[in-house]
Amino acid sequence: MKPAAYAVLNLDAVQHNLAVVRHYAPAAKVTAVIKANGYGHGLLRIAEAAKNVDGFAVARIEEAIQLREAGFQQRIVLLEGFSCAEELIAIAHYQLETVIHCVEQISLLEQCQATEKISVWLKLDSGMNRLGFKSTEFLSAHQRLKNCALLNPKINLMTHLANADDKNDAKTLAQIDLFKEVVSDLDGEWSIANSAGLLAWQESLTDWVRPGLMLYGISPFPEKTGAQLELKPVMSLYSKLIAVKQINPGETVGYSGSWVCEKPTRLGVVAIGYGDGYPRYAKTGTPVLVNGLRVPLVGRVSMDMITVDLNSQPEAKMGDSVTLWGMDLPVEEIALNSDTIPYTLVCGITQRVQIVENK
Numbered sequence: 001m002k003p004a005a006y007a008v009l010n011l012d013a014v015q016h017n018l019a020v021v022r023h024y025a026p027a028a029k030v031t032a033v034i035k036a037n038g039y040g041h042g043l044l045r046i047a048e049a050a051k052n053v054d055g056f057a058v059a060r061i062e063e064a065i066q067l068r069e070a071g072f073q074q075r076i077v078l079l080e081g082f083s084c085a086e087e088l089i090a091i092a093h094y095q096l097e098t099v100i101h102c103v104e105q106i107s108l109l110e111q112c113q114a115t116e117k118i119s120v121w122l123k124l125d126s127g128m129n130r131l132g133f134k135s136t137e138f139l140s141a142h143q144r145l146k147n148c149a150l151l152n153p154k155i156n157l158m159t160h161l162a163n164a165d166d167k168n169d170a171k172t173l174a175q176i177d178l179f180k181e182v183v184s185d186l187d188g189e190w191s192i193a194n195s196a197g198l199l200a201w202q203e204s205l206t207d208w209v210r211p212g213l214m215l216y217g218i219s220p221f222p223e224k225t226g227a228q229l230e231l232k233p234v235m236s237l238y239s240k241l242i243a244v245k246q247i248n249p250g251e252t253v254g255y256s257g258s259w260v261c262e263k264p265t266r267l268g269v270v271a272i273g274y275g276d277g278y279p280r281y282a283k284t285g286t287p288v289l290v291n292g293l294r295v296p297l298v299g300r301v302s303m304d305m306i307t308v309d310l311n312s313q314p315e316a317k318m319g320d321s322v323t324l325w326g327m328d329l330p331v332e333e334i335a336l337n338s339d340t341i342p343y344t345l346v347c348g349i350t351q352r353v354q355i356v357e358n359k
């Protein structure tokens with residue numbers, strides 16, 4: 001018995017998408033960003049599918065420890081670093097690489113009693129104003145790290161782009177220029193590019209690139225799909241029709257009657273809802289594939305169900321297959337119809353969705 005809602009993961013696509021990364025950044029080493037449970041695809045599963053990369057990056061220490069305990073020996077970068085002494089001890093113990101973004105972390109490093117050496121990425125805040133040292137504080141932070149006995153002598157250097165998905169925004173070049181200016185006299189390897197930087201900003205290609213979203217076959221640009229960038233989606237989300245019925249003009253469908261039937265309508269009920277991670281804010285008209293053909297969603301998304309207009313498909317019946325996104329229906333398009341970004345959709349798949357690996 002197949003579950004109603006399931007996601008098929010095409011893990012071969014990860015290697016295809018990595019080849020696209022290498023096409024754009026042939027000289028760079030690749031840190032595969034697999035935070036947030038591999039963008040909802042499964043942390044260990046994606047680490048295995050991408051295991052030939054030069055390193056992994058995650059946000060939290062729990063994610064990194066899970067990778068080590070599963071036997072992954074690659075470099076692992078902690079993008080949020082650490083915020084207490086216990087985490088620092090664990091970083092040394094598990095030989096993780098950590099981002100250093102604030103002065104409190106440097107004090108913890110100076111006081112740490114660990115015996116294993118630690119490798120770090122010193123982060124410049126070049127304009128995101130989230131994590132990182134300001135350009136005026138960067139060199140003194142670097143000097144303090146140089147004198148810190150706990151650290152491997154080579155200090156790596158990084159920053160993060162805030163607007164790289166907008167190819168017309170001058171902020172990206174300003175961020176890159178500031179970074180290069182601040183770090184130019186320091187040794188250590190550089191890392192700037194996320195997926196959008198990698199695909200749209202040559203200037204951001206340095207020693208290391210840090211692609212996340214594109215590894216999963218998804219475009220970071222609102223105006224382009226992954227397919228238009230030669231990427232292949234890893235995740236496809238499916239369900240099935242669980243009821244088909246006739247609705248008359250004047251009747252409403254779903255909670256709060258937000259959709260009013262205007263002409264006789266064959267209505268399909270699909271077993272997927274926000275309880276599975278389908279976006280609550282998907283609008284009437286959002287495309288859904290029934291037996292491979294597009295039909296529009298109508299009415300509100302419920303926890304367990306959505307409703308679709310089947311007038312264009314008189315043959316559709318209970319049990320028929322429904323595609324919510326993935327192969328043949330870009331998740332980017334569902335995101336646009338839901339006023340969100342594709343990152344939130346793949347990250348938001350819930351426990352109830354059964355994962356089927358297609359290797």
Ligand SMILES: *Cc1c(COP(=O)(O)O)cnc(C)c1O
Nearest residue numbers: 033079160194195210211212213
């Ligand atoms: C998440 C993240 C990335 C990857 O970003 P994508 O847009 O998914 O490619 C790279 N660097 C940092 C610091 C991040 O937090």
